[in-house]
Amino acid sequence: MSDTDARFMRLALALGARNLGRTWPNPSVGAVVVKDGCIVGQGVTAIGGRPHAEPQALAMAGEAARGATLYVTLEPCSHHGRTPPCSDAIVAAGIARVVTALEDPDPRVAGRGHARLREAGIAVETDVAREDAARDNLGHVTRVTRGRPSLHLKLARTPDGFAAGAPDQRLRITGPIADGAVHLWRAHADAILVGIGTARADDPSLTVRLPGLSARSPLRIVLDSNLRLQPSTHLVRGACDIPTLVITTRNAPAHPKRMLASFGVEVLSVAADSTGRIDLSAALAALGERGLTRICCEGGPRLADALAQADLVDLCTVITGPAPLGSSGLPAIGPYLDASLSRGHLKPVETRDYGPDRAVTYERSV
Numbered sequence: 536m537s538d539t540d541a542r543f544m545r546l547a548l549a550l551g552a553r554n555l556g557r558t559w560p561n562p563s564v565g566a567v568v569v570k571d572g573c574i575v576g577q578g579v580t581a582i583g584g585r586p587h588a589e590p591q592a593l594a595m596a597g598e599a600a601r602g603a604t605l606y607v608t609l610e611p612c613s614h615h616g617r618t619p620p621c622s623d624a625i626v627a628a629g630i631a632r633v634v635t636a637l638e639d640p641d642p643r644v645a646g647r648g649h650a651r652l653r654e655a656g657i658a659v660e661t662d663v664a665r666e667d668a669a670r671d672n673l674g675h676v677t678r679v680t681r682g683r684p685s686l687h688l689k690l691a692r693t694p695d696g697f698a699a700g701a702p703d704q705r706l707r708i709t710g711p712i713a714d715g716a717v718h719l720w721r722a723h724a725d726a727i728l729v730g731i732g733t734a735r736a737d738d739p740s741l742t743v744r745l746p747g748l749s750a751r752s753p754l755r756i757v758l759d760s761n762l763r764l765q766p767s768t769h770l771v772r773g774a775c776d777i778p779t780l781v782i783t784t785r786n787a788p789a790h791p792k793r794m795l796a797s798f799g800v801e802v803l804s805v806a807a808d809s810t811g812r813i814d815l816s817a818a819l820a821a822l823g824e825r826g827l828t829r830i831c832c833e834g835g836p837r838l839a840d841a842l843a844q845a846d847l848v849d850l851c852t853v854i855t856g857p858a859p860l861g862s863s864g865l866p867a868i869g870p871y872l873d874a875s876l877s878r879g880h881l882k883p884v885e886t887r888d889y890g891p892d893r894a895v896t897y898e899r900s901v
């Protein structure tokens with residue numbers, strides 16, 4: 536990979552990252568057209584998933600696309616969807632060279648986009664900045680290959696390992712800088728997921744509160760096996776403004792379903808597991824079917840551990856604050872998640888400090 540290719544691919548990745556969380560069911564792809572070292576066109580998958588990135592970048596370049604190089608963060612599509620294939624548009628525009636970061640595992644594409652370009656005599660280079668692209672496209676890749684959205688688990692803990700003190704007592708563990716990072720993850724997610732324990736104990740709003748980004752609050756999802764979510768909570772009261780989904784089991788009582796629906800909350804029933812709780816794999820499969828690709832899970836420790844037990848965690852960020860609890864409380868990391876972290880099933884890939892808080896991110900190793 537040349538330095539020039541790496542540089543323009545970084546720009547394409549930055550463009551693609553802009554619309555993360557807003558293009559589902561499609562991935563957010565970035566594209567840059569470069570002619571004689573100058574950027575003549577750029578594009579990102581539009582909100583809602585169409586148009587794709589490449590036709591927008593080509594339209595901006597116009598005649599300058601002839602003989603130019605196109606950088607794109609995902610293999611250009613080759614299928615006839617609601618729009619004609621991007622690979623055909625690239626050939627028609629007279630692009631001479633295409634540099635891509637990641638093959639698209641979508642069975643309608645899966646190498647055919649690259650093949651179509653090569654057949655037309657275009658020089659194609661693949662896998663440039665592949666790891667970065669794999670991270671940004673994780674939601675799309677997970678949905679296509681596992682039939683569910685990717686799941687990023689976020690946990691906060693005190694240095695002595697607790698998420699909460701006395702039963703359901705709320706603890707402020709992280710400071711404003713880490714909170715800003717969490718809000719950015721939220722903005723880049725298609726949905727934020729919590730368990731009923733967290734919904735009741737913290738009464739969270741699960742909105743994006745960052746200057747300039749507050750208009751992009753993702754779908755809020757509560758896992759609530761017995762429909763215990765109260766009408767007085769922020770989640771229920773705000774459901775008319777911010778889409779809110781409660782997932783429950785098929786055995787859940789009918790009355791709270793009607794109550795939630797009257798507030799604008801959507802209730803989705805899925806299969807129960809042998810203990811009568813929501814079957815988490817079934818819940819995530821149902822979300823994948825709806826087109827969701829990126830889920831950020833913010834709690835709490837019981838749900839986190841159940842997700843680890845069901846092997847549904849793709850990324851996990853543990854943020855440790857500076858102040859110990861100093862007494863006994865609710866452990867932040869349960870036994871299954873602990874085993875995944877300590878045995879390397881989730882392996883550390885990044886450590887970052889946000890003021891006094893330290894965030895370690897772990898990634899699924901298989």
Ligand code: AOF
Binds near residue numbers: 562587611616617641
């Ligand atoms: C691209 N460029 O910007 C994106 C792509 O339903 P459709 O027709 O919009 O196709 C969706 C598929 O296209 C999606 O599953 C993924 O494989 C690819 N997304 N491809 O060439 C883009 N967003």
Ligand code: ZN
Binds near residue numbers: 589613622
């Ligand atoms: Zn396309």
